[in-house]
Amino acid sequence: MDIKSLYKRYSLNTYNRQGPVFVKGKGSWLEDSKGVRYLDLFPGWGVSILGHCHRRLAKVIGDQASKLIHLPNNLFSCQQAILAKKISQLSFRSKVFFANSGAEGVEAAIKFSRLWRPGCNQIIVMQNSFHGRTLGALSATGQKKHKKHFKPLLGGFKEARFNDFDHFKSKVSAKTSAVILELIQGEGGVNVADKNYVKKVAEFCQANKILLIIDEVQTGMGRTGKMFCYQHYNLKPDILVLSKGLGAGVPVSAIVVKKRIADIIKPGMHASTFGGSPFVTRVAGEVFDIIKEEDLLSNVRKQGKYLKRSLLKLKDKFSLIKRVRGMALMQAIECSCPTAPIFKTALKKKLIINSTHENVLRIMPALNVKKAEIDQGIAILEDIFRAIKKNKKCR
Ligand SMILES: *Cc1c(COP(=O)(O)O)cnc(C)c1O
DSSP, X not given: OOHHHHHHHHSOSOSOOOSOOEEEEEBTEEEETTSOEEEESSGGGGTOTTOBTOHHHHHHHHHHHHHOOOOOTTSOOHHHHHHHXXXXXXXXXXXXXXXXXXXXXXXXXXXXXXXXXTXXXXXXXXXXXXOOSSHHHHHTOOOHHHHTTSOSOOSOEEEEOTTOHHHHHHHOOTTEEEEEEOSEETTTTOEEOOHHHHHHHHHHHHHTTOEEEEEOTTTTTXXXXXXXXXXXXXXXXXXXXXXXXXXXXXXXXXXXEEHHHHTTOOTTSOOOSSTTOHHHHHHHHHHHHHHHHTTHHHHHHHHHHHHHHHHHHHHHHOTTEEEEEEETTEEEXXXXXXXXXXXXXXXXXXXXXXXXXXXXXEEOOOTTOOHHHHHHHHHHHHHHHHHHHHHTSOO
């Protein structure tokens, strides 16, 4: 069966798919239909944080699938309550709503912010941000290219420059109810928020009763060396959105709401048919346990440092690399040429990374990535950059 022609004929053409057809995965490795192995240093766009098919996770998936998969949210199950408690204890005094994707998490956060100070419905968002593709989340996204075909969007969003407190303040009005912030902009090119900027924004929000919504769909779940990235910043979000790594491959998102705001949300105000099923919440609970019991946060810090050092060494060798930036296992290199061809060449050399924002290569390995795997990836990148330098061409 020719899978690619099936895609061409039957699958909506919303993605630029490349490379072979993959059939299996284990840890940081994928295997294609011919048995060729690929090193995956960008597993699932930040989703597969335990690598592919973690043995313990697969076992729990099987076990829960044979016990109870789905239950509507007008009934009680154990797993959802236990996961909500776990998330609350690991973050701040809060209550949790479960949905199925990052965008849905952002949508819920936007709705909840409407209840905060009725009549105030303006939300500050950042230039270059990314919050998802549904219309509300898209309206909150500060990138024209994603929005241009889909007007009219939801009103009430004002864009501020990232890492510019004065600009942020100039966008605030009496009607401002919330700000939505990624502490490291992922799709926007891995831009890390300054500590001082975040401190000022957080203090300003608190003083002016503006909700601070932190979108940790990409940075959460240990990616930056702490369970949540906001913990590097000495702040407490009012609303925290988690998704990508939360289920390590199973679709689930969590909207974590500070008690004070949680108290104003009443039955019927929001819902999700699939949200927080016994199946996904059991899996997400296990993800937290695995992160803890395998001491993955230490590995993230250690390998993150090593990855950064290795990328900086590459930068010293190739003037094509302008900057290396990121935190722990969320790293990027900004190049002086388009990076889509580099992504393509890497794929041909059996390495999976990501190209974003025209000239940025993003590397976000599984939290249990090994030093030897980072070395293998860097060696392939070095080959590619050497060839570009020699041919003075990006492909
Ligand atoms: C990926 C992402 C989203 C959207 O998540 P989906 O599951 O694709 O809807 C939202 N916010 C951030 C920061 C993301 O990285």
